[in-house]
Amino acid sequence: MTYQKHVYLKSSDGYKKAFVRNYQREDFEDLIQIQKESYPPPFPSELWWNKEQLENHVTLFPEGALCVEVDGELAGSMTGLVVNFDREHPTHTWEEITDNGYIRNHSPNGNTLYVVDICIRPDFRKFALGKLLMQSMYEVVIHQGLDRLLGGGCMPGYHxxxxxxxxxxxxxxxxxxxxxxPVISFLLSAGRTPICVVPNYLEDEESHDYAALMEWKNPFRS
Structure with a gap:
């Protein structure tokens, strides 16, 4: 089932037309370029998306591979996979739960849509595209009949x-x-609620490698 949503975003000169959809193979070069713009050096280039990861996203769980265009230009993306999550044993690392971004551990019978990544092109961050993509992923949770959306948010202000x-x-x-x-406040404003703090989640000096595990619960599930 493909995802398509048209909305208008307020700007300084009226409204811009935005289109949220599943990303495809022809988007790979643009998606990698967005990563380069969003995470410039000294961020390690090997941590940008590569084509093998993106190929897995559109093959293993295309429903969780979303992007947004603004006036026809690709401006950001958000990627997820389905996992089995046990609230009694919440601790994990990003590498473990996302298969280091390759999502080969995607579980079609899982209970949770897990956020692998969200990335917005710097020139488009004034349009609140992160919230738009997050809301779109909530709709994927509902459509898939899952219990929640979940993901770890680094805490760059903690240092x-x-x-x-x-x-x-x-x-x-x-x-x-x-x-x-910068991250946790955004996630709160986008509707996510914290479950716990996870140590050694992802190597991030500013966060001291901590992340806040934050969920959005499907309101149609008990």
Whole structure:
């Protein structure tokens, strides 16, 4: 089942037409270019999407491979896979649960849509495309009859407070609105709720390798 959604986004000169859809093989070069623009050096180039990963996305779970165009230009993407998630044993790493982005562990009979990546071209970040893609993935959760959308959010603001509070205390401060974090605050505003803090989730110096595991629960599932 293909995904297609047309919306209009407010801009300084009226409204821009946006189109959310499943990405295809012909989009691969643009998707890799978006990664290069979003994560420039010194970010390691080997961590940008490669064609083998993207081929797996559109082959193993095309429903979880979404992109957004603005006025016909590819502006961002979001990718997910289905996994079995046990709330009693939440700890994992990004590499483990996403198969390092190759999603060969995609489980069609799983209960959770897991976010592999979300990436917006810098020139288009004023249009709130991250929230648009997140909402689109919530709709995929409902269409697939899954329990939740889940993903780990790095906490890039934590390094400024690491000498004052634990990662759990930092997350609580962000939820209370005492501290603003570029990633966690965005996820909260997009409808995600925290479950726990996961250590050694992904190598990220600013987050001290911590991430907040955050979910959106399907409102049609108990």
């Amino acid at each position: 400024q407070y690491a000498n004052e509070m634990t990662a759990e205390e930092y997350l609580a401060a962000v939820v209370r609105g005492v501290v603003k974090d």
